[in-house]
Amino acid sequence: MTQRRVLVVDDERTISESIAARLRAEGHHVQTAADGPDAVMRCAEYRPDLVVLDVMLPGFDGLEVCRRIQADRPVPVLMLTARADETDLVIGLGVGADDYLSKPFSMRVLVARVAALLRRADRTLVAAESDVLVFGDVTMDLTQRRVRAADLEVHLTRTEFDLLAHLAARPRAVIDRESLLEQVWGWGDGANSRTVDSHVKALRRKLGGDLIRTVHGVGYALEAPR
Known part of the structure; x- marks a missing residue:
């Protein structure tokens, strides 16, 4: 399996370290960030293949992080949210998030979602008759x-x-x-x-x-x- 770069952004250290440890066990290279400005900076420097991004962050929130990193370059984003408000979900999808998980979540489900997003990023759409x-x-x-x-x-x-x-x-x-x-x-x-x-x-x-x-x-x- 090709090692992928994943950035995990969450201000709760226990959560970010747990996610990072599980994704490393799956063969990925993982870095973490704990606030909005640090997340944007690390995305620019680290160039991750995927970002796991909490909505509630200090500095500025995950929605603004997503907006800024997508403006730099397209990257798959899995958003984590403790809120079930559909407005937050729609806004998150609108600024470039590809998928979301509500807290609390199963680590097994998170790993499966990460794998699915990486497969989609690799897949090239081929039209049957025309491009x-x-x-x-x-x-x-x-x-x-x-x-x-x-x-x-x-x-x-x-x-x-x-x-x-x-x-x-x-x-x-x-x-x-x-x-x-x-x-x-x-x-x-x-x-x-x-x-x-x-x-x-x-x-x-x-x-x-x-x-x-x-x-x-x-x-x-x-x-x-x-």
């Missing part, structure tokens, strides 16, 4: 990972882009939440479909409310014009 998908006024370049809507470039997070590409590969087909979690997030247990719902909400906000159709009790479909 460019067009649906309505939206153009999606899979090679450059760029999206334009009505001739204006739209910034999508890594997860938003992967979710949209997965839906766009089968326009008008209904894809259930469990399949989306498995194919886009790499989760095999079908848990936490709220994550899918939050990312769909973000895509609608950025690309229009009519682009993705909800099939209640099942999942979602891309409403590409015929």
Whole structure:
């Protein structure tokens, strides 16, 4: 297994050291940070392959950390939160977080989420017929990972882009939440479909409310014009 660089950011030393020890046991190289400014500085110097990031931090919070490090370069972020407020979750996903865990969490689940995010970062999307998908006024370049809507470039997070590409590969087909979690997030247990719902909400906000159709009790479909 290729050793990966992981930055763990949490002001609770017991938690950060426990996570770091477990990820080192999984073969990763790990550094830690305990506040917002230190996290941003270490990201710039250490260039981690993934960041495990607590929302509540001294200096400035994890949302601001995520915003700043994503502005520097795209990096997978797993956010940790002690709050179950959906507003915090949506904001976190909006500033570039790829996944989240609510405290308290199982270390086994955290390791699985980290592995899934690293696999996704490695995976190259390959379109069946073309590297460019067009649906309505939206153009999606899979090679450059760029999206334009009505001739204006739209910034999508890594997860938003992967979710949209997965839906766009089968326009008008209904894809259930469990399949989306498995194919886009790499989760095999079908848990936490709220994550899918939050990312769909973000895509609608950025690309229009009519682009993705909800099939209640099942999942979602891309409403590409015929």
